[in-house]
Amino acid sequence: MMNLPPDLLAAADTSKMPNVGYGALIALVVFIFASLWIGALANRKTREGSFMTGFFLGNRGLGAWALALTATVQSGGTFMGFPSLVYTHGWIVALWIGGYIVVPITGFGILGKRLAQLSRRTEAITVPDLFRSRFGSPALGLVASLFILLYLSFMMFAQFKAGAIVMKTAWPGSGVLSVNEDQKPFALSEKDLAALKEDQVSGAVVEKLAPLIGHGFSTEREMTAQLKSLLSAEEYTETKDRIVKRSKQLDRLYLYGLAIFSLTVVAYTLMGGFLAAVWTDMFQSVLMFFGVMVLLFASLHQAGGLDNATRTALKNTGPGYVYGPGYDDKFEGPKAAPNAKTAPRMAYDAAVPREFLPLSLALSFFCVWVWSGVGSPASLVRLMASQNTQVIRRSIYLLSVYNLGIYLPLIVICICGRALIPELPGQTDEIVPRMALLATADWPGGSLIAGMILAAPFGAVMSTVSSYLVVLSSGLVRDIYQRFIRPQATPGELRKAAYLSMIFVGAVAVAVNISPVAYLQAFIVFSATGSAATFLIPAIMACYWRRATVAGALAGMIGGASTVLSLYLLGILEKTPEQRIGQLTSFRPYYLCEVDPFVWGVLVSGLCSVLVSLLTTPPDQKLVSKMFDKETAA
Amino acid sequence: MIDNTDPVVRTGRREALIVVSIWLTAAIWSVTTSYWLGYNRPVEELKLIWGFPEWTFWGVAVPWVVCVIISWIFGALFVHDAHLGEELPEEADELGLGG
Numbered sequence: 001m002m003n004l005p006p007d008l009l010a011a012a013d014t015s016k017m018p019n020v021g022y023g024a025l026i027a028l029v030v031f032i033f034a035s036l037w038i039g040a041l042a043n044r045k046t047r048e049g050s051f052m053t054g055f056f057l058g059n060r061g062l063g064a065w066a067l068a069l070t071a072t073v074q075s076g077g078t079f080m081g082f083p084s085l086v087y088t089h090g091w092i093v094a095l096w097i098g099g100y101i102v103v104p105i106t107g108f109g110i111l112g113k114r115l116a117q118l119s120r121r122t123e124a125i126t127v128p129d130l131f132r133s134r135f136g137s138p139a140l141g142l143v144a145s146l147f148i149l150l151y152l153s154f155m156m157f158a159q160f161k162a163g164a165i166v167m168k169t170a171w172p173g174s175g176v177l178s179v180n181e182d183q184k185p186f187a188l189s190e191k192d193l194a195a196l197k198e199d200q201v202s203g204a205v206v207e208k209l210a211p212l213i214g215h216g217f218s219t220e221r222e223m224t225a226q227l228k229s230l231l232s233a234e235e236y237t238e239t240k241d242r243i244v245k246r247s248k249q250l251d252r253l254y255l256y257g258l259a260i261f262s263l264t265v266v267a268y269t270l271m272g273g274f275l276a277a278v279w280t281d282m283f284q285s286v287l288m289f290f291g292v293m294v295l296l297f298a299s300l301h302q303a304g305g306l307d308n309a310t311r312t313a314l315k316n317t318g319p320g321y322v323y324g325p326g327y328d329d330k331f332e333g334p335k336a337a338p339n340a341k342t343a344p345r346m347a348y349d350a351a352v353p354r355e356f357l358p359l360s361l362a363l364s365f366f367c368v369w370v371w372s373g374v375g376s377p378a379s380l381v382r383l384m385a386s387q388n389t390q391v392i393r394r395s396i397y398l399l400s401v402y403n404l405g406i407y408l409p410l411i412v413i414c415i416c417g418r419a420l421i422p423e424l425p426g427q428t429d430e431i432v433p434r435m436a437l438l439a440t441a442d443w444p445g446g447s448l449i450a451g452m453i454l455a456a457p458f459g460a461v462m463s464t465v466s467s468y469l470v471v472l473s474s475g476l477v478r479d480i481y482q483r484f485i486r487p488q489a490t491p492g493e494l495r496k497a498a499y500l501s502m503i504f505v506g507a508v509a510v511a512v513n514i515s516p517v518a519y520l521q522a523f524i525v526f527s528a529t530g531s532a533a534t535f536l537i538p539a540i541m542a543c544y545w546r547r548a549t550v551a552g553a554l555a556g557m558i559g560g561a562s563t564v565l566s567l568y569l570l571g572i573l574e575k576t577p578e579q580r581i582g583q584l585t586s587f588r589p590y591y592l593c594e595v596d597p598f599v600w601g602v603l604v605s606g607l608c609s610v611l612v613s614l615l616t617t618p619p620d621q622k623l624v625s626k627m628f629d630k631e632t633a634a
Numbered sequence: 635m636i637d638n639t640d641p642v643v644r645t646g647r648r649e650a651l652i653v654v655s656i657w658l659t660a661a662i663w664s665v666t667t668s669y670w671l672g673y674n675r676p677v678e679e680l681k682l683i684w685g686f687p688e689w690t691f692w693g694v695a696v697p698w699v700v701c702v703i704i705s706w707i708f709g710a711l712f713v714h715d716a717h718l719g720e721e722l723p724e725e726a727d728e729l730g731l732g733g
Binding site for chain 2: 025033089092094095096098099102105109110111113114116117120121272303306307308309310311314319323324325359362363366388389392393394396400401404408412446543544625628629630631
């Protein structure tokens with residue numbers, strides 16, 4: 001690290017804003033056009049069969065690549081947050097993500113084949129469809145679709161915002177390099193402080209605000225509380241409104257970004273439906289793989305090997321960086337003392353070290369990654385769309401190699417990152433883009449490559465949004481419109497309804513993001529694991545248990561959902577004692593017995609569904625036989 | 635009574651059980667090894683293997699590679715190919731059952 005050329009050292013200097021110039025913007029434009037082109041291609045393909053299976057399920061023709069690279073890969077946001085966790089907490093994140101070692105087999109091997117068969121027998125297009133027909137209960141189908149509509153709306157609204165912010169940050173000279181799905185609505189940057197000075201806020205006040213740079217606030221109240229403690233009473237009343245207004249992240253560039261993002265995603269999803277969503281997802285996954293590979297070799301080269309990187313990173317931090325339960329940068333290591341004093345104390349900061357991954361959470365995450373991958377509605381739909389069993393098997397081969405090739409290298413890259421860039425206060429999300437800049441600085445066309453890596457989250461966000469759009473619209477059209485409002489709808493009417501519902505969902509998402517609702521973020525955090533806890537057990541029962549009843553499945557859904565929801569509410573409303581474990585986020589759940597809420601949700605869901613099934617009358621034998629027995633020649 | 639269960643249900647159930655036991659084994663191996671070698675240790679005893687801390691190497695990296703191999707073996711030997719059934723054309727779809 002000592003013999004870096006001077007321009008690299010300059011890039012590594014965190015006080016200086018690195019500049020990608022037009023690289024990121026060009027990459028974004030390429031992404032947008034590639035997606036529209038993919039949408040057009042998919043459009044041709046969906047026209048081959050009937051509208052509903054074609055548009056919403058790609059005619060059940062997903063091949064191995066499409067299935068492997070899109071079914072269980074986490075949303076764009078997870079890809080952004082993960083590197084930041086490694087950079088912050090160190091090697092322990094390898095154990096945190098450890099469940100991924102079996103995700104390829106669990107994701108496809110547990111439900112894959114049987115779900116693909118069931119969805120054909122029931123002619124199901126959506127997950128609620130499947131439940132409705134498998135159990136012969138329209139009510140169950142309705143409950144399932146309400147759950148899915150609720151969860152997916154929340155998750156999608158957040159992604160729209162992330163997309164808009166990426167567009168905004170890609171603008172040359174924006175000075176920001178990355179976004180996080182946990183993006184706080186209130187934050188001050190250096191630029192904001194400069195603007196405040198011009199806005200006739202006294203220099204003394206601006207100086208006092210300096211430590212806030214890089215800290216985000218989820219609510220206005222959280223921010224004003226912080227201001228109150230920093231400023232004198234007079235200064236506070238005089239400048240509060242201006243500061244809060246300035247700290248809102250919604251400006252003109254954001255609105256342009258939101259508009260362009262929404263139009264693009266809705267347009268290509270409208271053209272190509274499910275296939276467009278899957279293909280753009282695949283496109284960005286493959287691109288990501290190459291990006292990570294290039295970055296891996298470049299970072300190892302820069303850091304002088306992994307051995308060197310680990311030791312330097314250890315020197316830059318503290319013992320927690322190489323051991324469990326993980327490093328806590330506020331209270332450990334050589335930089336701890338001054339940092340702990342000068343950094344403003346947030347409401348959710350504790351004055352003692354947090355244990356990132358105690359044993360109980362390490363075990364929890366082995367369950368969370370694996371079983372939320374099995375039970376999430378988006379994964380279930382993709383299994384329903386798989387072509388045949390050969391495809392499912394090839395997906396296992398592909399994904400096992402892909403996961404090994406992306407997660408371990410990402411960890412190595414971020415460890416090298418900590419060695420090369422000792423500190424990134426408040427900007428740990430930017431570690432991968434910064435490494436990309438550092439690594440490609442002296443390459444020909446380096447800015448474009450860095451731009452590509454910078455724009456990768458945009459691709460991830462776009463493909464996530466479009467897959468949610470498809471599921472939401474299929475829910476509205478199939479499970480509500482066709483089932484309850486207009487059963488006799490013609491294919492033409494269904495097509496119109498599908499288009500209208502997508503435009504409607506897009507419009508609502510834009511409206512919600514123009515004036516964001518406080519605490520929305522909390523529901524998003526909850527929705528991700530909540531949806532899997534709701535559907536995992538009922539889906540397993542539907543596939544393998546003859547004795548499962550409608551009431552049992554219903555109890556499973558409600559039991560799982562309400563358990564996860566209550567544990568999140570307890571944590572968010574701070575009704576429970578402060579727990580110093582896990583990730584430091586503004587919305588954290590209550591870890592009952594220090595175990596993740598998802599595990600409790602699944603346990604309660606399983607208990608409810610088995611007990612209630614056994615207590616209610618056995619299901620109709622004819623129906624069960626149709627689902628479980630050999631098909632007799634009809 | 636003749637058991638008329640569809641072979642996909644039977645092989646699917648068996649494969650699911652195998653997968654769940656692989657998951658359990660992996661979880662127990664990974665978490666115990668990592669905890670045993672990597673929690674509450676003095677930093678002077680840090681041992682690196684190819685640049686990985688010892689616990690990461692044995693607790694995450696090695697099992698990861700092993701799991702890739704197991705996934706391939708599982709796919710090749712245990713996943714039975716089966717016919718998943720044909721779908722009726724859309725016109726015949728009278729809202730599934732109980733509609």
